[in-house]
Amino acid sequence: MALKILSSCINCDMCEPECPNQAISLGEHVFEIDPTRCTECVGHYDAPTCVAVCPIDVVKPDPLYRESLDALAEKFIQLTTLSDANDK
Numbered sequence: 607m608a609l610k611i612l613s614s615c616i617n618c619d620m621c622e623p624e625c626p627n628q629a630i631s632l633g634e635h636v637f638e639i640d641p642t643r644c645t646e647c648v649g650h651y652d653a654p655t656c657v658a659v660c661p662i663d664v665v666k667p668d669p670l671y672r673e674s675l676d677a678l679a680e681k682f683i684q685l686t687t688l689s690d691a692n693d694k
């Protein structure tokens with residue numbers, strides 16, 4: 607399942623540079639997570655790194671994007687393949 611940043615985010619910018627999938631960007635009001643790029647850090651880390659660095663605990667599971675571990679791993683592979691192709 608992709609994660610989402612709640613509207614109580616204080617825009618401290620701790621999470622954006624830590625995301626291994628470039629899934630986090632500044633939205634209209636607060637930072638946002640692109641669900642098409644969030645793998646919950648599957649393929650990179652044992653746990654979501656944005657959750658670990660958020661000082662006020664506002665990164666939560668997004669109920670609109672429920673995905674199995676296999677689906678997250680497949681997304682990781684697709685993102686990595688795309689990234690490799692763009693590097694060539």
Ligand code: SF4
Binds near residue numbers: 628630648654656657
């Ligand atoms: Fe990025 Fe990982 Fe947070 Fe998803 S869980 S937004 S991949 S840092």
